[in-house]
Structures are given as C-alpha cells and as structure tokens.
Amino acid sequence: MGNCVFCNIVTGKEEAFRVYEDNSVVVILDKYPVSRGHLLVITRKHYESIHDASPKDVIYAFSVASALARIYRNYLNAKGVNVVTNSGSPAGQMVFHFHIHVIPRWHEGGFSWGHRYILDDKEANEVIKDIKPYLNEIKKFLLEAGFSWR
Ligand SMILES: [Zn+2]
Structure with missing residues (x-):
C-alpha cells in the first residue's frame, strides 16, 4: 500500500486539509x-x-458521511447533498482506497461531476472554519447509530 495516496494521507506522510478524524x-x-x-x-x-x-x-x-450531510443541510444552508461512493473504474473510482464523497449542493442546477476545480488554501480554510462548530454532530450521530465513539 506504499503508493496509496489515501494511506499516505491517513498516516500523515502526505498533506491534506483534514476536517475530522477518529480511530476509524x-x-x-x-x-x-x-x-x-x-x-x-x-x-x-x-x-x-x-x-x-x-x-x-x-x-x-x-454514518460519518450522513452526519456531515446533515451538518451541511441543517446548519450550513446547503440546498442538497450527494453522499456517494464509486466502486471500480467504470463507476468513476480514481483512488483505489475506499472513500465516500459528501458533496454539498448550494443551488439548483448545481448537479454535475464534470466541473471539478483545484481547491485553494483560502477556500479550504474557510470551509474548515464553517464546519468546525458542528463537528460534535458526528459524535452524536454515531452514538445514536449504536457506535461507541472512538
Ligand atoms: Zn490505501
């Protein structure tokens, strides 16, 4: 797994804007x-x-993805959210380490996989600042779902 970009992000070998983490x-x-x-x-x-x-x-x-989707809709005014995982290249999977996309939709007609752009530091830091106050919702969701939060 040495070349897996997501394994490297998990272990901190590769940088990423981290929003939340726990033992899983x-x-x-x-x-x-x-x-x-x-x-x-x-x-x-x-x-x-x-x-x-x-x-x-x-x-x-x-469960974590669902909690994040709720944060976007219930607290951050997203009009819609996609929660999706792609399995296999015919499904559009690009990194072959299991992951779930949580994609907030801010306006009607915003649904597209086609228009991806490069995240800049300013936007990344703003998004993290927006979500941070609500991260406790994840823990609440997990406990209600029957997980012991780790
Ligand atoms: Zn991996």
Missing part, C-alpha cells in the same frame, strides 16, 4: 472539488472499495 476514519477536503465543501470520508484501513471493505467500516464511514 479521516475526513479531508477533496483536492479537486465538484462544489465548495466537497468532503471525502476515508477509512483508516486500506480497502480497495466498498466491495471488500468490512461491513462495520462501511457502515461506520457512511
């Missing part, structure tokens, strides 16, 4: 966002995709 997942900002605030929920453990990830880690990661 790391959440970062996508370097090539589809929309402002595009997040990736990455399992600490290396799996190729949803097809070989442990059920527990899949459910845990989707």
Whole structure:
C-alpha cells in the first residue's frame, strides 16, 4: 500500500486539509472539488472499495458521511447533498482506497461531476472554519447509530 495516496494521507506522510478524524476514519477536503465543501470520508484501513471493505467500516464511514450531510443541510444552508461512493473504474473510482464523497449542493442546477476545480488554501480554510462548530454532530450521530465513539 506504499503508493496509496489515501494511506499516505491517513498516516500523515502526505498533506491534506483534514476536517475530522477518529480511530476509524479521516475526513479531508477533496483536492479537486465538484462544489465548495466537497468532503471525502476515508477509512483508516486500506480497502480497495466498498466491495471488500468490512461491513462495520462501511457502515461506520457512511454514518460519518450522513452526519456531515446533515451538518451541511441543517446548519450550513446547503440546498442538497450527494453522499456517494464509486466502486471500480467504470463507476468513476480514481483512488483505489475506499472513500465516500459528501458533496454539498448550494443551488439548483448545481448537479454535475464534470466541473471539478483545484481547491485553494483560502477556500479550504474557510470551509474548515464553517464546519468546525458542528463537528460534535458526528459524535452524536454515531452514538445514536449504536457506535461507541472512538
Ligand atoms: Zn490505501
């Protein structure tokens, strides 16, 4: 797994804008966002995709993704959110380490995978500042889902 970019981000060998982390997942900002605030929920453990990830880690990661989707809609005024994972290159998977996209949609007609741009530091820091006050919602969601928060 030495060449896996997400493993390197998890271990800190490679830099990323980290939004949240616990013992099971790391959440970062996508370097090539589809929309402002595009997040990736990455399992600490290396799996190729949803097809070989442990059920527990899949459910845990989707719980974190769901909590983030709620934060965007309930607190940060997103009009919609996509929560999606791509499994296999025909599905558009580009990094072969299981991850879930959380893509807030800020306006009607904003749905597209096509228009990705390069994240800049200013936007990244603003997004992190926006989400930070609500990160406790993740813990609440996980506890309600029956996970012991680690
Ligand atoms: Zn990996």
